[in-house]
Every structure is written in structure tokens, then in C-alpha cells.
Amino acid sequence: MAIPFQVAEVSVRSARAYDLPGLALLRESIGWGAGGLEGSFAAAAAGRQLILLAECRGRLVGGVTVSFQGAARGSLGRGHISDLLVAPLWRRRGIGGRLLQAAEEAIAARGVTDCTLDVDAHNEPALRLYLANGYRRWKPAQFPWGPGYTLRKCLDASRPPWSVPPARRATPWWRQLRWPGGTA
Numbered sequence: 001m002a003i004p005f006q007v008a009e010v011s012v013r014s015a016r017a018y019d020l021p022g023l024a025l026l027r028e029s030i031g032w033g034a035g036g037l038e039g040s041f042a043a044a045a046a047g048r049q050l051i052l053l054a055e056c057r058g059r060l061v062g063g064v065t066v067s068f069q070g071a072a073r074g075s076l077g078r079g080h081i082s083d084l085l086v087a088p089l090w091r092r093r094g095i096g097g098r099l100l101q102a103a104e105e106a107i108a109a110r111g112v113t114d115c116t117l118d119v120d121a122h123n124e125p126a127l128r129l130y131l132a133n134g135y136r137r138w139k140p141a142q143f144p145w146g147p148g149y150t151l152r153k154c155l156d157a158s159r160p161p162w163s164v165p166p167a168r169r170a171t172p173w174w175r176q177l178r179w180p181g182g183t184a
């Protein structure tokens, strides 16, 4: 049975070191495991990642991680959202959307407008959530556990949502070679 609550009662905040056991329990409750969580908290403490948590009535009910990739040579790079989860009894009440929005705000706060996330091909709740929030398929992905997609969104409200370029047939590298005399 879902727990009755108002979305306004949910607050989103940055994780602190003492949240690690709680987030580990939350992950384990949905079968995700907590391996690597210490590394994530260390990366967050060093400012390379951001772990956001949703709380309602003092309970930890969800979380999401933001990392920044590919910033170099004047480029701000890309914000990557991962590990979005909501405790099962608290789902379908807007918490996943709140966490996604908070993650995007954290990315935009750094001046980064290019945002990506990975999703399993068969994860319909997550796919619906992301599509409803303006994410579009960028490229297929193969995870160790199965196929999926990397989705992408432009956070700059003055531009339309990321438009997916038309599918192009990959040309083998040897066909791209041009030999003197004209024939490939």
C-alpha cells in the first residue's frame, strides 16, 4: 500500500557522510546493492559528484547522483545523472520528478546545459519519466546487464529539447579512405 503524503512535505538536500548507511539500505531494498557507494561519497566530498537525497517526515525516500564529465579546453562538459531511485512505497507521487529537477538545477548552477543519463531499454517507469521531462534518445548503450539508451537533454530553456539527429548508417572506416586515382 502506498504511503499517503503531500509532495510539499518532501525536501531535497545534498547527502552528508552520515547518510551513507541509509542510502545503502535504500539501494539494497530495491536490489541495487551498495558497492561503490563509498567511492561515490568520497567523490562527492571532493566536489566531483553530487548526491542528492529526498526526505519526507525524517525518512530517506529517494536519491540521485550528478557527475560532471568531459570539461576541458574551455568546454564546460556535460552533466550526467545516475542512480535515480525512489523507495517503492513512495513512488508515483512526484518524488522521482522532484529529484530529477533538483539534479538538473545542480547541473545548470554550474553553467552546464548539456545533460545525459542512461536507462535500461525495458525500464518503462524511468523511460516515461525521462521522456515526460524532455529527454530524448541520443544513442543506444550496452550495459553489462542488458541493452539500454543514453538519453540527452539541453537545459537551456531558450533552445528546444535536444533533437536527435536522423539515424545514419555507420560507414566502415575502410570505405572512407580515398586513394589517389579515385577509387576507394
Ligand SMILES: CC(C)(COP(=O)(O)OP(=O)(O)OC[C@H]1O[C@@H](n2cnc3c(N)ncnc32)[C@H](O)[C@@H]1OP(=O)(O)O)[C@@H](O)C(=O)NCCC(=O)NCCS
Residues within 6 Å of the ligand: 030, 083, 084, 085, 086, 087, 090, 091, 092, 093, 094, 095, 096, 097, 098, 118, 119, 120, 123, 124, 125, 126, 128, 129, 130, 132
Ligand atoms: C523511476 C522512478 C525513479 C520514478 O520515481 P517516481 O517517484 O515514481 O516518479 P514520479 O512519481 O515523479 O513519476 C513521474 C512520471 O513518470 C512516469 N512514471 C513513473 N512511474 C511510472 C510507472 N510505474 N509506470 C508508468 N509511468 C511511470 C509517469 O509519467 C509519471 O507521471 P504521472 O504519475 O503523472 O503519470 C522509480 O520508479 C524507481 O525508483 N524505480 C527503480 C529505480 C530505477 O529504475 N531508477 C531509474 C534508473 S535509470
